[in-house]
Amino acid sequence: MSIFQFKFQFFRVFFVLIIFIQGTQAFGKGEISETDLSNETEIFFSLWKQARELKLSRHPYWLKLLHFYSIGETVGQWSFKSDIVSPSFFFSPLGNTDPEEELKSTLKALLVPVSDKPDQHARCKFIARFQWLRSKLDFPTLTELTCPLFERWANLNEATGISIVFVSSFLKNPASTFGHLLIKFNSSNRHFGHSLLRPTLNFGAIVNADDNPFTYALRGIFGGYKARFTDERFYNFNHVYGENELRDLWEYPLHFSKEQYHRITFHAWELLQNVQFNYFFFLDNCAYRMAELLEMAWTDYTRINSSGAFWAIPVDVVFKLNKIISDSNLLPLLGKPRLIPSRQRKLQARSEKLSELEHMHLKKLIKYENYIDSNDFRNLTEQSQAQIIDVLLDHQQYQKTMEPDLKLNPERSKLLLFRSKLPILENEFSFEKTKSPTEGTPPMRFRLGTVFNNFLGPAFETGVWANYHDLLGEESGHLLNSEVVTLNLHMQFRDDSFELTQFQLFNIQKYALNPTGIPGDFDWSWRTRAGWERKNLGCSPCRKFFISGGMGGAISLGGKDVEHAFVELYGETDKESSSAVSLGYAPHIGVNWSPIDMWKIRIERGRFQSLIGEKKVYYVTRFDQRMTISQNWDIRLEVHQMGYIEGTLALHYYW
Numbered sequence: 001m002s003i004f005q006f007k008f009q010f011f012r013v014f015f016v017l018i019i020f021i022q023g024t025q026a027f028g029k030g031e032i033s034e035t036d037l038s039n040e041t042e043i044f045f046s047l048w049k050q051a052r053e054l055k056l057s058r059h060p061y062w063l064k065l066l067h068f069y070s071i072g073e074t075v076g077q078w079s080f081k082s083d084i085v086s087p088s089f090f091f092s093p094l095g096n097t098d099p100e101e102e103l104k105s106t107l108k109a110l111l112v113p114v115s116d117k118p119d120q121h122a123r124c125k126f127i128a129r130f131q132w133l134r135s136k137l138d139f140p141t142l143t144e145l146t147c148p149l150f151e152r153w154a155n156l157n158e159a160t161g162i163s164i165v166f167v168s169s170f171l172k173n174p175a176s177t178f179g180h181l182l183i184k185f186n187s188s189n190r191h192f193g194h195s196l197l198r199p200t201l202n203f204g205a206i207v208n209a210d211d212n213p214f215t216y217a218l219r220g221i222f223g224g225y226k227a228r229f230t231d232e233r234f235y236n237f238n239h240v241y242g243e244n245e246l247r248d249l250w251e252y253p254l255h256f257s258k259e260q261y262h263r264i265t266f267h268a269w270e271l272l273q274n275v276q277f278n279y280f281f282f283l284d285n286c287a288y289r290m291a292e293l294l295e296m297a298w299t300d301y302t303r304i305n306s307s308g309a310f311w312a313i314p315v316d317v318v319f320k321l322n323k324i325i326s327d328s329n330l331l332p333l334l335g336k337p338r339l340i341p342s343r344q345r346k347l348q349a350r351s352e353k354l355s356e357l358e359h360m361h362l363k364k365l366i367k368y369e370n371y372i373d374s375n376d377f378r379n380l381t382e383q384s385q386a387q388i389i390d391v392l393l394d395h396q397q398y399q400k401t402m403e404p405d406l407k408l409n410p411e412r413s414k415l416l417l418f419r420s421k422l423p424i425l426e427n428e429f430s431f432e433k434t435k436s437p438t439e440g441t442p443p444m445r446f447r448l449g450t451v452f453n454n455f456l457g458p459a460f461e462t463g464v465w466a467n468y469h470d471l472l473g474e475e476s477g478h479l480l481n482s483e484v485v486t487l488n489l490h491m492q493f494r495d496d497s498f499e500l501t502q503f504q505l506f507n508i509q510k511y512a513l514n515p516t517g518i519p520g521d522f523d524w525s526w527r528t529r530a531g532w533e534r535k536n537l538g539c540s541p542c543r544k545f546f547i548s549g550g551m552g553g554a555i556s557l558g559g560k561d562v563e564h565a566f567v568e569l570y571g572e573t574d575k576e577s578s579s580a581v582s583l584g585y586a587p588h589i590g591v592n593w594s595p596i597d598m599w600k601i602r603i604e605r606g607r608f609q610s611l612i613g614e615k616k617v618y619y620v621t622r623f624d625q626r627m628t629i630s631q632n633w634d635i636r637l638e639v640h641q642m643g644y645i646e647g648t649l650a651l652h653y654y655w
Contacts, residue, residue, distance in 0.1 A: 043140060047107050050137045057100035059136075061299040065129055065267065066090075066099055067277075067292070083284070085226065086276045091122070107133070111142075119149045125273055128266035128296070153199060153231075154265050160186045161261055164290070164334075165200070165234075166250040166318050166437055167241045168342075169479050171510050174217055175205075175281065177484055178468060179314040179437075180241070181290040184234055184251065185265065195251075196235035201268060203229050203289045205279040220281040227279035229271045229289070238340060244401055246344040250436055252318065253335035257328035260297035267296045288312035291320070313467050315437050322438050337436040341429070343401065344515065347394045349429040351517030354387060359519055362388050366395070366518075369411050372418060386422040389415055395516060440477025441631060441654040443467040449636075449650025451492060455538040459494035461501075461648060471509060471592060472602050472626045474634070481511035481554070481562055481592070488531070492540070499540040504531035511554040511562050511592075525554045527566060535574060536618075536643030545573045548586065560594040570608065582613035598628040618643065 056062055063069060067083040082089075082096040090096055091105035106129055109122035123130045124147035133139075163184045170176035183201040205225040207216065219225050241247045256264070271293065278284055291304040291312070304320050305312060324333040341349070354362065361380065364371045365388065371377055377385065393415060400406055447463035466487035469478045488504035512523035528549035535542040550568030557563060566588040573581055590604030602624045610616050621641040628634045632655065638648045 044107060044111060047137050047139065048104060051103060051107065051133075054136060056133070056136060057103045060301050061132060062103065063099060064296060065132065065270075066095070066102060068099055083277055084275055085278060086274065088273070089270075089275050114143055114145050118145055119147060121145060121147075123147070124150055126270050128263065128270050131262075131266055132299075150269050154185070154269065155187055155189060156262065156265065158187045158189045159261065159265070160188050161253060161256065162186060162264060163251045163253045164294070164318070164321065165237075165340075166252070166314055167237075168248045168250070168437075169482075169484065170241075170245050170247050171479070171482065171484070171508060173245075174213075175220060176245075176247075177508070178287075181286050181314040181317060182234075182237055183268070183290055183293065185268075186253075196233065196238060198234050199231050200234040200237055201229055201231050201272075201290075201293070202237065203227060203286045206276070217281075220279065223278055223280050223284075225279040226276045227284070227289075228274065228276045229268070229293075231272060242340060242342045246342045246398075246401065248342050248345060249340040250318075251338045251340060252321070254294070254321070255326040255329060255331055255333055255335055256297050257326075260327070263296045263299075264293060268293060282311040285312060287314045287317045290314075291317045294321070311466055313443055315468065316443050318437055319442050334438070337438070339431045339434055339436070341431055343394070343398060345431070346429065347391070347398055348517040349431070350387075350391045350394060350427075354391060355384075358384055358388050362391055362518065363520060365389075365392050372411070372415065382422050383425070386419065386425050389419045389422070390425065390427070391518070393419070395518060398516060435476040437477040439631075441469065441474050441634075443469070444655050446653045446655070447490070447650050449648045451646060451648045453537060453644060453646045455644045456494065456540060459492040461490060461492045461650065463488070463490040463502075465489065465504075470507075471511075472600055472624055472636070474626075474628050474631075479510075481513060483507060483509040483527075494540070500532070500543070501540065502531070502533045504529060504533075506530055511564055513554055513556050513562065522553070525552045525564060525566070526550065527552075527568065534642075537640065537646045538644035547571050550586070550588075552588070562592045564591070565589045574614070580613075582610045582616065584608060584610035584612070600626045 051057070068080055069083075080097060080099065084090075084096065087093075087096075090102055091109045092098065092101040095102035095105065106122070106126070109126075110130055110133070112122065114121055118124055123142075123145055127147065127150060163186060165182040165184055167176075167180035167182065169179045181203075184195075185199045185201075186195070187198060205220060205227045207225060211219070238249065242249055277289065288305055295302060295304055304317060304324075318334070322332060322334040325331070326333045351359075358380075361371075361377055361384075365377070380388075393412070396412060444467060445465050447461070447465075449461045451459040451461045453459065465485055468484050468486070469475075469482070470485050471481070471483040475481075485504060485507040488502065488507065489500075490502040491498050492501050507527075507529040509527040509529075510525055512525045514521050515523045526549070530545075530547040532543050532545050534540065535544050548568045548570035550566050552564060552566030554562050554564040568586045568588065569583075570586050571581060571583050586606050586608045588604060588606040590602065592600065592602050594600045602622070604620075604622050606620045608616075608618050608620065619641070623639045625637045626634050627636075632653060634652050634654075636648070636650045636652060638650065640646050640648075
């Protein structure tokens with residue numbers, strides 16, 4: 001080695017030692033400039049060393065932040081494949097499968113100098129990651145960074161907490177059959193703190209506008225869509241769900257601590273950066289993702305979503321939240337709900353306030369265009385006139401909602417002008433007696449019973465359904481006079497053998513009584529169902545696949561009764577017959593009656609007449625009773641006749 005080479009090596013080593021000592025001193029003091037951060041790697045290596053010693057890449061909260069878990073896994077076990085499919089969510093090319101590589105790349109990104117676009121910096125886009133890592137590692141004091149977009153959106157200084165909003169079922173849309181969930185961020189801001197103006201998170205599939213209902217259903221069930229979080233002002237959702245789709249909204253405040261609220265808010269912001277997931281109607285849906293976001297409140301393994309479940313529904317999330325005790329005040333996490341009534345419910349409430357005489361004048365106003373100018377109407381008190389016209393205007397808007405192509409009454413302008421001259425009324429309605437979803441039965445059910453069959457003899461029966469409510473069940477917190485049941489399985493054990501006696505894929509029914517409360521108003525009732533069941537009750541192994549649907553009408557003669565009549569079209573497969581498929585029609589009549597709240601009776605008679613395939617006629621009769629024991633238990637007595645007679649006494653547990 002020449003003297004020149006020796007001097008060069010000596011001074012290079014000396015220079016590196018000086019830089020290292022200065023960097024170490026600066027790190028020890030907890031102060032370092034952005035320039036130093038860009039030039040030195042010692043800071044990163046120090047942080048990375050700490051992270052590895054603490055095993056942060058396997059910490060449950062880090063895995064939560066990256067969505068490295070999937071429903072159906074045991075708590076504490078992780079898939080190590082993120083549910084997020086957007087590459088932009090990860091700093092490492094391996095980030096969606098390797099949490100350690102993503103942690104390393106995240107630390108590097110957090111130390112990058114701030115540019116003139118602070119909102120694009122990692123500390124602003126991934127604020128949840130930064131805040132948590134800073135709480136775990138000995139970060140140096142970084143150059144102050146403001147995040148204008150996040151600060152304007154979150155408004156943490158005036159934040160008062162968050163609420164979860166349960167949107168009731170909407171049976172006209174398969175995707176909304178089980179309801180919907182939203183998360184609303186609340187504030188005390190005097191300008192934007194009103195509930196209707198608060199940022200509200202929604203999670204939904206990114207649907208093609210030209211998809212027909214059949215394509216939509218198939219792609220939703222089998223994973224043909226991507227999905228993402230979006231946010232809008234709450235009044236947009238209230239308009240869509242409450243005004244257009246006539247769905248009630250239940251808002252539950254969540255009693256999180258300030259720290260927990262911040263964790264949720266930070267991660268919500270991360271998910272709003274056009275982050276996409278795969279969408280599955282029964283699993284990776286709004287219920288699962290909203291619960292997943294709320295799980296960010298806890299840094300441990302705490303889960304809201306059921307471990308080992310194969311589906312997730314909105315009302316189930318609400319029930320689970322109701323079982324959690326708040327860390328901050330030892331009270332239930334779920335607060336007292338507030339009902340945000342739909343346009344239909346408000347119309348019904350207004351209509352109920354009218355007297356019989358006022359209802360008579362209302363019907364004449366609907367029937368006759370110029371009745372408002374009649375002496376009979378003008379002789380009413382101004383208060384009565386105002387109440388009647390208010391109901392009429394709401395009724396017209398309701399009709400427009402139900403039939404978008406319907407033109408509003410040309411006399412509407414005249415009605416509005418007349419109404420403007422009448423006194424302002426107090427339009428506050430009490431809905432305190434309306435029970436919330438958490439006061440009804442939970443969605444899942446287990447069944448255990450004893451059976452007597454007049455041909456096959458006695459047996460034991462067990463069964464389970466995935467969700468969620470039948471016509472015979474306790475209606476508190478559910479859509480009245482409706483049934484939504486999926487994956488309903490019954491098995492009977494007899495003589496050391498068991499048979500599958502029933503498997504309903506779905507059974508959906510809606511008995512529409514007076515939809516507005518205005519005498520004479522009518523709406524069609526309907527039902528649809530599909531599944532496997534016995535060909536007749538005297539043959540356990542003889543089964544058929546069936547699908548049926550139909551329309552009808554329902555009335556109430558007074559009290560808690562519903563009389564109904566339907567005509568259904570049905571199809572059956574019966575491999576034992578000469579024809580593989582039978583098509584026909586089936587008229588049904590029946591009554592549902594609840595003598596007292598805890599007791600309900602259902603009687604129905606149907607006649608099945610084939611038109612195509614094997615010519616056959618058969619009758620089905622059912623007489624069922626339910627006696628409620630508690631919110632989670634009831635007893636059923638069921639007597640069915642289909643060729644033979646079978647009676648079942650069953651105990652049901654709901655969870």
